[in-house]
Amino acid sequence: SQQVRGMATLKMISIRLKSVKNIQKITQSMKMVSAAKYTKAERELKLARPYGIGAQEFYKKAEVKGEEGEKGQLIIAVSSDRGLCGAVHSSIGRIVKTDIAANPNTKVVIVGDKVRNILQRLYAKNIAMVVTEVGRKPAVFGDAALVAQSIINSGIEFSKGKILFNAFRTVVSFRTTEMPLYSQNAVANASKLPVYDSLDSDVIQSYTEFSLASLLFYSMKENATSEQSSRMTAMDNASKNAGEMIDKLTMTFNRTRQAVITRELIEIISGAAALETKN
Amino acid sequence: MALTRSALRLFSGRFTQACQVRGYADAPSMSLTFAAPSQVLYNNISVKQIDVPSFSGSFGILPAHVPTLAVLKPGVVTVFENDGSTKKFFVSSGTVTINEDSTVQLLAEEAVPVDTLDISAAKELLAQSQSQLASASSEVAKAEAEISIEVSEALVKACE
Numbered sequence: 001s002q003q004v005r006g007m008a009t010l011k012m013i014s015i016r017l018k019s020v021k022n023i024q025k026i027t028q029s030m031k032m033v034s035a036a037k038y039t040k041a042e043r044e045l046k047l048a049r050p051y052g053i054g055a056q057e058f059y060k061k062a063e064v065k066g067e068e069g070e071k072g073q074l075i076i077a078v079s080s081d082r083g084l085c086g087a088v089h090s091s092i093g094r095i096v097k098t099d100i101a102a103n104p105n106t107k108v109v110i111v112g113d114k115v116r117n118i119l120q121r122l123y124a125k126n127i128a129m130v131v132t133e134v135g136r137k138p139a140v141f142g143d144a145a146l147v148a149q150s151i152i153n154s155g156i157e158f159s160k161g162k163i164l165f166n167a168f169r170t171v172v173s174f175r176t177t178e179m180p181l182y183s184q185n186a187v188a189n190a191s192k193l194p195v196y197d198s199l200d201s202d203v204i205q206s207y208t209e210f211s212l213a214s215l216l217f218y219s220m221k222e223n224a225t226s227e228q229s230s231r232m233t234a235m236d237n238a239s240k241n242a243g244e245m246i247d248k249l250t251m252t253f254n255r256t257r258q259a260v261i262t263r264e265l266i267e268i269i270s271g272a273a274a275l276e277t278k279n
Numbered sequence: 280m281a282l283t284r285s286a287l288r289l290f291s292g293r294f295t296q297a298c299q300v301r302g303y304a305d306a307p308s309m310s311l312t313f314a315a316p317s318q319v320l321y322n323n324i325s326v327k328q329i330d331v332p333s334f335s336g337s338f339g340i341l342p343a344h345v346p347t348l349a350v351l352k353p354g355v356v357t358v359f360e361n362d363g364s365t366k367k368f369f370v371s372s373g374t375v376t377i378n379e380d381s382t383v384q385l386l387a388e389e390a391v392p393v394d395t396l397d398i399s400a401a402k403e404l405l406a407q408s409q410s411q412l413a414s415a416s417s418e419v420a421k422a423e424a425e426i427s428i429e430v431s432e433a434l435v436k437a438c439e
Binding site: 044047048049050051053054055057058061062140141192195196197198199203204206207210211214217 | 316318347372
């Protein structure tokens with residue numbers, strides 16, 4: 001029975017070895033794909049950055065402040081549908097959870113399935129809208145405009161708001177950041193607004209609606225770059241881990257194989273010796 | 280609109296000449312960031328003047344222009360750079376912000392240099408949008424067709 005166990009272990013090890021080798025191939029190819037997507041995303045982000053930063057300038061220069069009203073808070077959580085990308089989605093989910101715990105009167109618009117999965121269990125009633133089919137193709141302005149239009153059409157009212165996303169820093173690091181969102185009321189009550197000439201509510205409305213789309217677009221671009229670089233790192237680590245497992249398993253496999261051969265030899269020799277001594 | 284634009288340019292010519300006479304120390308600077316979602320045209324570049332088409336009328340922006348916000352209309356944005364050259368871009372829509380410190384953010388949804396426009400394609404688009412309007416059934420479809428006509432008319436005008 002020792003022999004049978006030895007052979008079975010050998011087969012089990014070789015099955016395991018084969019599957020880990022396959023996993024390594026998959027993670028390596030995922031890393032390549034992510035690297036290509038990351039390069040493209042970073043290039044597009046570089047072109048989108050002046051646009052995104054420019055879109056925030058007015059609110060800074062006019063010193064617009066979020067209101068402390070009873071209409072509550074709006075959080076737009078930007079993530080995507082696909083996983084295996086490190087801490088990208090969980091960091092957003094964590095911050096939304098602590099925020100809702102601090103301000104229960106919060107509505108969340110979720111862009112991407114992953115954060116929806118994180119929030120659905122405990123905070124399903126705070127979820128106002130979910131956007132899916134995100135992340136497969138690079139975001140274009142039309143996508144952000146669509147989301148912004150849906151938010152506006154749904155008539156969600158808020159006193160203060162923020163867009164939560166992962167700002168891209170370097171290939172190996174990203175930072176979960178928030179961009180403030182202001183209601184039309186907050187803009188109208190801004191301390192430096194009287195400095196701005198000839199503004200009527202139409203202009204303010206069009207301006208805030210357009211900047212919602214612009215800020216969303218910018219956050220999507222930053223998040224996409226962070227996601228791809230994070231996935232690249234995660235898959236690279238997974239490949240390295242798989243490689244280590246393969247080394248260890250190969251070592252075990254060879255040792256087991258040699259042990260099996262040695263056992264067979266011992267049995268044959270001791271069998272032969274027994275026959276000899278019998279004779 | 281064309282009249283006001285050319286009148287503005289006459290006026291601005293005199294203004295900039297006066298600036299030059301007064302000398303560099305007196306001339307205030309204006310920093311322009313003109314960007315579209317997928318391209319950067321100017322990023323905090325100092326320019327002399329910017330003419331923008333907006334829903335509240337076309338106007339020229341000079342340094343120390345009063346702060347304001349405006350919504351862009353389909354049309355041509357003309358940037359007068361510090362070295363005297365002029366560049367024209369067609370914009371589809373967007374916003375312009377002029378701040379107290381003379382920084383200008385011109386955010387356009389689409390912006391292309393005017394010399395890349397093809398007038399025959401623009402005329403074709405105009406004809407298409409006009410037939411779209413004729414066959415439009417719902418309010419939304421009508422509004423979309425009207426917007427399309429507005430953009431294509433401005434495109435044709437920009438090419439001429």
